[in-house]
Structures are given as C-alpha cells and as structure tokens.
Amino acid sequence: xxxxxxxxxxxxxxxAAFALVIATPEPMGASGAVHPGxxxxxxxxxGAARYAPIAxxxxxxxxxxxxxxxxxxxxAPPARRRTPAFWASLALSVLAALFVWWRMNATYARFLETxxxxxxxGFPEPTFWAIFGVWGAxxxxxxxxxxxxxxxxxxxxxxxxxxELVAETKRAxxxx
Amino acid sequence: MEAFREPIILGSVAFYMALCIGIxxxxxxxxxxxxxxxxxxxxxxxxxxxxxxxxSTLSGFGFVGGPGLVYSLxxxxxxMVNISAFGYAIGFFLVAKRIRMIAELRDxxxxxxxxxxxxDSEFVRLLTGVTIVLGVLGYLATQVLAMATVLQSIxxxxxxxxxxxxxxxxxxxxxxxxxxxxxxGIIAGVYTDVVQGLIMMAAGILVVVTAATAIPAFPGGxxxxxxxxxxxxxxxxxxxxxxGIMGCIAWFFVFGIGLAGQPHLVTKMMMNRRLSDNRVVxxxxxxxxxxxxxxxxxxxxxxxxxxxxxxxxxxxxxDSAAPAFLxxxxxxxxxxxxxxxxxxxxMSTADSFLNIGAAALIHDIPRAIRGRSLGNELFWxxxxxxxxxxxxxxxxxxxxxxxxxLVALLGAFGWGTFAAALVPVxxxxxxxxxxxxxxxxxxxxVSLVVNFAVELFHIALxxxxxxxxxAFGLAMLAFVxxxxxxxxxxxxxxxxxxxxx
Numbered sequence: 001x002x003x004x005x006x007x008x009x010x011x012x013x014x015x016a017a018f019a020l021v022i023a024t025p026e027p028m029g030a031s032g033a034v035h036p037g038x039x040x041x042x043x044x045x046x047g048a049a050r051y052a053p054i055a056x057x058x059x060x061x062x063x064x065x066x067x068x069x070x071x072x073x074x075x076a077p078p079a080r081r082r083t084p085a086f087w088a089s090l091a092l093s094v095l096a097a098l099f100v101w102w103r104m105n106a107t108y109a110r111f112l113e114t115x116x117x118x119x120x121x122g123f124p125e126p127t128f129w130a131i132f133g134v135w136g137a138x139x140x141x142x143x144x145x146x147x148x149x150x151x152x153x154x155x156x157x158x159x160x161x162x163x164e165l166v167a168e169t170k171r172a173x174x175x176x
Numbered sequence: 177m178e179a180f181r182e183p184i185i186l187g188s189v190a191f192y193m194a195l196c197i198g199i200x201x202x203x204x205x206x207x208x209x210x211x212x213x214x215x216x217x218x219x220x221x222x223x224x225x226x227x228x229x230x231x232s233t234l235s236g237f238g239f240v241g242g243p244g245l246v247y248s249l250x251x252x253x254x255x256m257v258n259i260s261a262f263g264y265a266i267g268f269f270l271v272a273k274r275i276r277m278i279a280e281l282r283d284x285x286x287x288x289x290x291x292x293x294x295x296d297s298e299f300v301r302l303l304t305g306v307t308i309v310l311g312v313l314g315y316l317a318t319q320v321l322a323m324a325t326v327l328q329s330i331x332x333x334x335x336x337x338x339x340x341x342x343x344x345x346x347x348x349x350x351x352x353x354x355x356x357x358x359x360x361g362i363i364a365g366v367y368t369d370v371v372q373g374l375i376m377m378a379a380g381i382l383v384v385v386t387a388a389t390a391i392p393a394f395p396g397g398x399x400x401x402x403x404x405x406x407x408x409x410x411x412x413x414x415x416x417x418x419x420g421i422m423g424c425i426a427w428f429f430v431f432g433i434g435l436a437g438q439p440h441l442v443t444k445m446m447m448n449r450r451l452s453d454n455r456v457v458x459x460x461x462x463x464x465x466x467x468x469x470x471x472x473x474x475x476x477x478x479x480x481x482x483x484x485x486x487x488x489x490x491x492x493x494x495d496s497a498a499p500a501f502l503x504x505x506x507x508x509x510x511x512x513x514x515x516x517x518x519x520x521x522x523m524s525t526a527d528s529f530l531n532i533g534a535a536a537l538i539h540d541i542p543r544a545i546r547g548r549s550l551g552n553e554l555f556w557x558x559x560x561x562x563x564x565x566x567x568x569x570x571x572x573x574x575x576x577x578x579x580x581x582l583v584a585l586l587g588a589f590g591w592g593t594f595a596a597a598l599v600p601v602x603x604x605x606x607x608x609x610x611x612x613x614x615x616x617x618x619x620x621x622v623s624l625v626v627n628f629a630v631e632l633f634h635i636a637l638x639x640x641x642x643x644x645x646x647a648f649g650l651a652m653l654a655f656v657x658x659x660x661x662x663x664x665x666x667x668x669x670x671x672x673x674x675x676x677x
Contacts, residue, residue: 003608004608004610004659005660007656008656011649011652011653011656012653014649015653018649021639022638022639026639030420031419031422032417032419038490040248040490040491040494041247041248041480041483041494042418043250043408043409043412043418044409044411044412044414044417044418044420045409047410047414051420051421054422055421058421058425061425065425065428068433069262069433072266072270072603073265073269073270075607075608076270076607078675097262104415111414119403121398122388122397122402123398123399123413124402124413124414126414126415127251127254129415130255130415131258131473134258134262135261137261137262138258138260138262138432139261139462141261141265141266141269142261142264142458145268145269146459149452149454149455153269153273153455154451154452159451159452161673165673165674166281169281
C-alpha cells in the first residue's frame, strides 16, 4: 500500500508539472518550424522564447521522472534484499541523473544568455550532457544490476528456492 | 575500388540475404513444435540472447528513421537513444528474472500467457493479445517501409535496376523476411539476430569513424559538423533540437521506461537457458545498442551539417539520410557492410514482430476466447506469420502513398502503443502484489483509446508532446489508482512464491 502511494504521489506530482506546462500559452514555434531554405528540415528558432516560459515545470517534470525510475527499480528486489547497500547504490544512480540534468540545463541557459558554448567530444556542452551524461547515469544503474546481481537480484539461495519450486510444480503436475 | 562500388554493395546485400535464407532452412529442421517456434525451447545462451535483445530493439526505425530524424529535427531524437542504459536497466530489474521464472513454471510461450497467469484472467490475455496485434501492424509497416527505402536506394543506383519502383523493393525484401520467419520461427529469428547484431555493431563503429574523420567538409570532425548546424539554427544543435524540451522529455519517458514493456524484447527474456545469464545479457545488450546507435547520431549530424553548410544538395526525403551518407562518403567496402547492416537492423526486429504477432493470433486470442489455442499450432503459426506480413505490407504501402509518414514517426507510434498499454501491466504486475486485474484492464483500455484517438484524429498536442506520452502517463495513473482503491485479489500460490524471489 505504502509503495503504491509513493508511486501515485510521484505520478500526481508529474501530472501537476505537466498541467502547468500545458496551461502555459504556447509561444510561436514552440515545437519548431519549417526550415526557411531547405525542404524536409525543421528549425528550432528562438530558444529563449520557447524555453523560458515552461523551463521551471519542465525541469521539475524530468527531475521527477528520474526519481520515478528509482522508485520503480526499488520494488524489483524482494523486501529482504533491499539492504542499505542497495538503497545507497540506487540513490547514487538517481542523484547522478539529477546532476546531469542540472548541468544540461545550466549550460543551456548560459548559452541562451551568452551565445557561447564549449565543445566536448564534438558536441556543444549541453548536448554533450544529453548524449553522454544521460547515458552514463543510466550506466550506473546497469552496474548496480551487474555488480549486485548475487546480492539484490538473484542470490544463490533464491536460485535454489526457485529450482525447488519448479520441482514441486512438476511433481504436482505428474501426480495429477 | 571505387569502380566496384555497385557490385560490392549489391554483393554484400545479396550475401546477407542468402545467409538469412540459409539460417531459415537450417532452423526449420530444429523447429518441431510451437514451443520451438515461439520461444526456442528456452535453451539459448547469454551471447545469443544479449545480441538478440539489442538487435531487435534497434530496428529500421533506428538505422533508417533515426538518421532521418536528426537530419530533419536536429538533436531532438537523441532522447530516443540516450535512454538505452536506463531503459535496459529498468527492463532487467523489473521484468527479466520473474518473466523467465513464470515461463518455466507455467510453460508459457508468450507475454499474454505470462500476464494471464499473473492476473488469473483470460480477459487480460485477450486485451494484451489484441494490443500486440495492433502494435505489430504499425511497427512492422515501419520495417517494410525501411527495407523498401534502403533497397530502392541501392538498386536505383545501378544501371540494371535504375527504374525499380518502391512497391517491387518492398515485395522483394519482404519475401526474404517472410521466408526465414515462416520456416525457422524464432530459432531462425534469434540466430539471424546474432549475425545481424554483429553486423550492426561493426556498422556503427565504422560509420562513426568515417563520420568523425573522413568528411571533406568537416576536417575537425563532429565539432565542425555541429558548429555548422549551430550556425544555421542554434536550437538544432542543442539538446532539445528543434522539437523543444517537452517533446524530448516525452520521448525519454516513452522510449526509456517504455522499453520494459516491448513484447518483442520481453519475450526474448523468456528464452535464456539459465536465470543467472541475465547478469551477462544486460551489459551485452546495452553495449551492443550503444555501439550500433552511434550510427543514428553520426549520420544524422553529418548529413544535416553538409546540407545546411551548402556542401551537399538537400535530400528528397529525410529517410534517405543513411543511404545518401553511404553513397557520398563511405568507402565501398564500408558501404557494403553498412547497407547489409541496415537490412540486418530492420529484419532483426521485423522477425520478432512477426513471431509475437503470430503467437497472439493463433495462441493467445483463441485461448482467451474459447479456452484453448488452435490445434496443430506449428502449422497455424506459419500461416499466421504470412498473414501478418501481408497485412503489414499493405498497411505500409497505404501509409507511404496515402499518408507520407516518415519511417521513424510510424515506428514511434508502434513503440508508444506497446509502451503505454503494456509497461504498467508487466512492470507492476511482476513486482507489486497489490497490482490488480482491474488496474491492468483499465491501463490497457485507457492507453489504447488515448493513443489511437491522438493518431486517428490527428490531434496535435502542444509543445511537440508525443501522444504516446500522454497515453502512457494516464495508463500508469489508471493502473496504480485502480490497484490502490480496489481490494487486492490473492495471486496464485506459485506466482506469489515467484514474487517473493
């Protein structure tokens, strides 16, 4: 019940942030416009004009999405496997994603103000965070799975318990 | 070498297709039952499952539609790719272990089988089966369009086939796909996936090296290309691309969290030999996807850069970005490998869809309606595979000629349908004992109504928000809400024990 309420709370908070975005009058070209010179291509146009009015609720919405990812993964192991180490590694993954999200928005806002950006691995810095930062934050979650596999995901005793369950089910089926 | 470009590319593609047909014939001898046809007898090793999982994720949607999206929309579609690590991690944490356990306990061959067992409901089985058939038609149409686009761009460049039309190309490539999917079922599917996955990884690496080092207009590599894009339209090079922040957030949700409910992927999670193989399968799938997806971004960035920089003529259509890149910049040998890789990406997903669609038609839906599946399932599985392929072929041509839809956008609709309808039902169902049958039914119905209403009535959501996002969010709210409000029903004892592990 408590878990359901936490997820429901997150979903409702996300819905509220989404409603705030939708309620904001859409500026011209909010989702791009046709490229003036090249058919089949679109342009984003005035970044500040379309970002500023919805930045706060949109940033909150994505931050809540990262927290939701953590909340979803949290119920994967049975309660007895949710050790402090599991919670710590899960929290670290979510915090890393939030850090990346903050860096992306901060460097993008700075670009909108100054018109200047650094290039990292061939991409403007905000885009670098979008490509490599977001992927890297997800990679942490993959590492938690791989490194913690025998502790949180499938400890040997659970594997044995499953083998017993399969054997029991087979016996029951044959005896029927 | 340049003089042999055409024969090399044609030879590579012909060799690849012959290999698929050969695997189909080989697999036919190993396919003796419906269980073999649909889940390969749960006997596959981690390398095969890992490559099959990633190669069926990255389809024609990614290899053909993806570069087209970057060309057309700038960096927006990065948000369909950068989610891969999150998406796979969520899928493996929440689905992989328990779906495999239930598959072994209940001897299930499809996702609707598993969900019917979890919710003890034939109605949930029926709804899931119908959802799969609907989503499969949309997604398979994407693959048919992508195959035809690539084949036409190859053949029309040769003297012998210069005037070949789109429909013939769609028919030719579909014939190969149907042949090996019908003869060898999922065994042919997963073994071709292995070949296809390896080709896709090689293609991804070779393309990124070419894009970073061998484009005359961009001696400084990607930095030059992105700077050119930025000078033309700064937003196109920034993280939200031309679509804007909300469109990207929506894609992150649908493609990231949505990965956990894609039936063609989670079905593969039922096929591994040992539960502990998942520890290897996850990093392998994620790494393979990451390497192959480099192609998506690299080609898109270079093609948008050369066109806005005035170094190349605009493309006739965005979906030609990958073929145009290969024709203009790739060494003939590389072009041969990557063209084969394009087909590999498309077919590896298409065969999975044919398989789960056939399972839904001849196993799940009849079982839900009359209590048992069709007799001689293996025969009917083959018939259903052909029927679904033909229907998707017709839908693809209709979509192409009457609607003019981009490959990737049609793919996004198919993906969104699965994500919104199935993710809450699968993800919560396998992990949360309070997850209820009423919640599952409500989530599937809400998602289908919203997703199809947005699509059929051409409802344009503000800020570039994808209809699948709204459908997915509402489906999750409906699922959790119903499950919280209604008194939970007891879960079958064996399933309850699985949920304790």
